[in-house]
Amino acid sequence: MKTDVIVIGGGIAGISVAARLADAASVTVLESEGRIGTQSSGRSAAIFVMNYGGEAIREVNEAAREFFLNPSEITELPLLAPRGEMMVARAEDFTALDDYLRTARDVEELTTADALALCPILRPEAALRASIERGAQTIDCDLLLNGFAKLLRRRGGTIQHDAPAKAIDRSDGLWQVTTPAGRFSAPVIVNAAGAWADEVAKSAGIGPLGLVPHRRNAAILPAPEHHDIAAWPMVVNASERWYFKPEAGKLMFSPCDAIATQPMDAWSDDMELAEGLDRFSQDVTYEVTRVERSWAGLRTFAPDHVPVIGFDPSAEGFFWLAGQGGIGIQTSPALSELAAAQILGLPLRLSAQTVAALSPARFTPAQP
Structure with a gap:
């Protein structure tokens, strides 16, 4: 052909x-x-x-x-929905946050109280500094x-x-x-x-x-009890120790790992995911009792x-x-x-x- x-x-x-x-x-x-x-x-x-x-x-x-913002070429339905992305930093993450803020646009710095109001499961020491890109949206x-x-x-x-x-x-x-x-x-x-x-x-x-593929794990976790998570932003540790965001009434979580690998149909690694959840547990008051589903994808870099x-x-x-x-x-x-x-x-x-x-x-x- x-x-x-x-x-x-x-x-x-x-x-x-x-x-x-x-x-x-x-x-x-x-x-x-x-x-x-x-x-x-x-x-x-x-x-x-x-x-x-x-x-x-x-x-x-x-x-x-x-x-x-105007996807009429392919659909009459909206491709984006409001979410926001909040970046939080422990004391050891301040340099990483400063590096990010140096070139970031339309980003607002937040106090610890602001950050905890937006996402109340964060421990105060995990958000000694924070910033938010309110214009970030889900696709x-x-x-x-x-x-x-x-x-x-x-x-x-x-x-x-x-x-x-x-x-x-x-x-x-x-x-x-x-x-x-x-x-x-x-x-x-x-x-x-x-x-x-x-x-x-x-x-x-x-x-x-x-070009090198890097495996990244992800999982779906139950929503924290007694919290309405619908309006929470995506929350990212400034040093990329983890991120999470609301998804269909639950939390999508990733340990932000980047494991160099060969091209393959990637699968979740239980140990890497467990290590990431351990880091996550140090920064939130939410106790992860189970992982509902996990997967991995490849992010390929030049x-x-x-x-x-x-x-x-x-x-x-x-x-x-x-x-x-x-x-x-x-x-x-x-x-x-x-x-x-x-x-x-x-x-x-x-x-x-x-x-x-x-x-x-x-x-x-x-x-x-």
Whole structure:
């Protein structure tokens, strides 16, 4: 099957860029699983935090927020709901909090009393200092992903499930991808394979960029008794010892771990989760009596922890859309727009400085 563009990966990155490309090109998404969004895209904390990701992607976050506030391209329903993100610090976390506040925007510092009023299970010593980004909002990830998937199909694009790339080569100006579902060809290939992005590059004979997946555990905990948690913000320790947020009447908790690993279908590690819950117990009055459900996801980082967006300088028609490292959901509207514009040769909305900061040309790829 021949199209203008092949997208490898059916997570939010791949589906969103494919939907944007399909307005002007024929596109096929190759997804290795039986449905889209089964890996990191389906295991997100699902919150938009303007200051998350650092200065390098601040402009990206601003562009993404415009889309989230007006998502009529993919849905008439709201994608965001109010939540807020509160960062708290023990004495040993003050440096980390100061580093965050140095570049953060639209963030208000709070007293300990303020912090405990917003989340009364915190121990006072866990919130000697605090700050809040009141504009942080939860994201309806299912609506976002499926909205882009529907847009892709309306524009004539296709999603091929159960189609992992077994071999990739280039001849006569076309990339050829062999999968169990058949052979696909296109002059442009978009590497949106998440944790497997470097493996896809190596299969294509292209030097990897040093992308490393990191496992992060998460769990659902019962809501603390005698507390109405509905209006609580997401609460994050400034040194990333843990975070938690209300979710469907319960608490979603993560130990904020980042364990370097190989690309895989990640699973929760009981010991890592227990260690995180122990840290958490030192900062709250709430006693965790049971874990209702646990899981893990992979957050894949480039060496400089900045996403990689752009054509590979060493391989014609090979486009990187990878290394989002935990910000893939919230940046997907802006990064997919940037990627599609670069591939189609359209004007770019983001500044030249941001585009250069994201480009794979900033690396010297190792040999495969």
